[in-house]
Amino acid sequence: MSQVLSRMAGDDAVFGHFGAAAGYALAARRAMHEYNTGPDTWKHIAVGQRKWANLNPRAVMYDRPMTESDYERSPWIVEPFRLADNCLVTDGGRAFILTTAERARDLPHPVVTIMGLGMHNPAADPVAARHLTGPTGARRAGEQAFHMAGITLEDVDACEIYDCFTYTVEITLQDYGFFGPGEGEEWFRGGTIEPGGRTPVNTSGGLLSEAYQMGLTPLTEGVMQLMGRCGDHQLGPATGNIKPEIILCSDNGGILQTHSCCILRRN
Amino acid sequence: MYSKPLPTTGLDTKPFWDGCREHTIRIQRCKACGHLRRPPASVCPRCLSRETEWVEMSGRGTVYSYVVYHVAYDPSFKEDLPYVVALVTLEEGPRILTNIVECDPAAVHCDMAVEAIWKDMTDTVSLPLFRPVS
Numbered sequence: 001m002s003q004v005l006s007r008m009a010g011d012d013a014v015f016g017h018f019g020a021a022a023g024y025a026l027a028a029r030r031a032m033h034e035y036n037t038g039p040d041t042w043k044h045i046a047v048g049q050r051k052w053a054n055l056n057p058r059a060v061m062y063d064r065p066m067t068e069s070d071y072e073r074s075p076w077i078v079e080p081f082r083l084a085d086n087c088l089v090t091d092g093g094r095a096f097i098l099t100t101a102e103r104a105r106d107l108p109h110p111v112v113t114i115m116g117l118g119m120h121n122p123a124a125d126p127v128a129a130r131h132l133t134g135p136t137g138a139r140r141a142g143e144q145a146f147h148m149a150g151i152t153l154e155d156v157d158a159c160e161i162y163d164c165f166t167y168t169v170e171i172t173l174q175d176y177g178f179f180g181p182g183e184g185e186e187w188f189r190g191g192t193i194e195p196g197g198r199t200p201v202n203t204s205g206g207l208l209s210e211a212y213q214m215g216l217t218p219l220t221e222g223v224m225q226l227m228g229r230c231g232d233h234q235l236g237p238a239t240g241n242i243k244p245e246i247i248l249c250s251d252n253g254g255i256l257q258t259h260s261c262c263i264l265r266r267n
Numbered sequence: 268m269y270s271k272p273l274p275t276t277g278l279d280t281k282p283f284w285d286g287c288r289e290h291t292i293r294i295q296r297c298k299a300c301g302h303l304r305r306p307p308a309s310v311c312p313r314c315l316s317r318e319t320e321w322v323e324m325s326g327r328g329t330v331y332s333y334v335v336y337h338v339a340y341d342p343s344f345k346e347d348l349p350y351v352v353a354l355v356t357l358e359e360g361p362r363i364l365t366n367i368v369e370c371d372p373a374a375v376h377c378d379m380a381v382e383a384i385w386k387d388m389t390d391t392v393s394l395p396l397f398r399p400v401s
Contacts, residue, residue, distance in 0.1 A: 010275065011274045011275060011280065011364075012364055013272035013341065014271070014272055014273065014274050014394060015352055015364055015365055015366050015394070016271070016336060016339075016340075016341065016344040016347065016350060016352060016366070017352045017364060018340035018341060019340055022334050022336065022352060025334040026332045026333070026334055026352075026354060027332070029332045029333060029334055029377070030331060030332035030377060033332070033376075033377035033378070075337070076335070076337040076349075077337060077338050078334045078335070078336055078337065078338065079334060079335035079336075079337060079349075079372075080334070081334075132331075132332065
C-alpha cells in the first residue's frame with residue numbers, strides 16, 4: 001500500500017506527502033486563511049449527510065448516527081481534516097444505462113433525462129495551480145450546464161455533489177453560486193442539506209457516509225431519486241421535501257483540477 | 268540505511284535535485300518569455316517554447332498553505348508525526364512542496380515568512396526544507 005502511494009506521489013513522497021486527503025487539505029487550509037471556513041462549516045456537511053445515510057439501508061454508515069460533538073471528537077488525519085471529513089473506502093459497483101429518450105420510454109423504469117452538461121479542467125498540478133481556493137472548475141462547468149439546461153439555481157430541487165471530503169461539497173456549491181466565499185457556514189447551518197432541509201444534498205449519505213463509488217455515487221443517486229426508487233430516503237413527503245423534478249450532480253478529479261456537472265430532470 | 272522515499276531523477280527533474288545537492292534551489296526559466304515554472308517540464312506552459320535555463324532562487328518565501336500529518340501513510344514517516352507539509356511560494360514566484368521544520372506545527376500559519384535549510388539525506392540527496400525566518 002505505502003509503495004503504491006509512494007509511486008503515485010512521485011517526488012512529493014520525499015516530503016511525506018501522499019494521497020488525496022492531504023492535497024484537498026492544502027486547498028482547504030488556504031481557503032480557511034482567505035475566508036470564513038473550516039471545521040465549523042464542514043461539521044454541518046458531515047452530520048447532515050450522515051442523517052441521509054441513516055435512512056439508507058445500503059449505506060455503510062446506516063446504523064451509525066453522528067452528532068456535532070461526534071464530529072468534533074473525530075481524530076485528525078491530515079489537519080485540518082478529521083476522519084469524519086474523509087470519504088469512505090468501499091468495494092462495490094454502480095451503473096447507469098444511457099440511451100435515447102425514445103428507447104428509455106419503452107423500459108420498465110421511469111425516464112430521467114440529461115438537461116445540461118458542463119466540464120472545466122483548470123489546472124494540471126496542485127503546485128502550479130492558482131485555483132486552490134476557487135474558483136475551481138465547478139464555476140465554468142456549472143455555468144455551461146445551467147446555460148444548456150436553461151434553468152437557474154432556484155430551479156434545482158436537490159444536489160448530489162462529489163464529496164471526497166466535506167470541503168469539496170462547500171467549494172463546489174460555492175462555485176456553482178449557492179453562496180459566496182465565507183458564507184458557507186451560515187448557508188449550511190440549521191439543517192439546510194438534511195432530510196426536510198431547503199436544499200437536500202447527497203441524499204444517499206454520499207461518499208462520506210453511503211459508499212465510495214467514485215462519481216457514480218452522486219450520479220446514480222440523482223437518477224434513482226428522480227425515478228422515485230430510493231425507499232426510506234426518497235425525497236418527498238416522508239422526508240419533508242418536495243418530490244424532485246431537477247437534480248444537480250457533480251464530479252471532480254485530481255486535487256480540484258477537473259470538474260464535471262450534470263443536471264438531470266424527471267421525464 | 269535511509270528508509271524514506273528518494274526522489275526520482277528524470278530528465279525534467281535532475282537539474283533541480285542536482286542543485287539541491289549543492290544546497291541551491293534551481294527553478295526552470297523559459298528563455299523565450301521568462302516564465303519561472305514548477306513543476307519542471309520540457310515545454311513552457313505559457314508560450315510553449317522549449318528553450319529553458321535553470322536559475323537559482325534566493326531560498327526565501329512564504330507559506331501559501333500547509334497541512335499537519337497525524338497519520339503515517341508510509342511507515343518511514345511514523346517517527347516524524349505530527350509533521351508539516353507545506354506549499355511555499357518562493358519570493359521569485361514559483362511554489363515548491365516542502366516540509367516546515369524547527370517550528371511547532373501549531374504555530375505554522377499561511378503567509379508566514381520562511382527560509383530554506385538543507386538536510387543531507389544520503390551521500391547524493393539533499394532536501395530543501397523550510398523554517399520560520401528568525
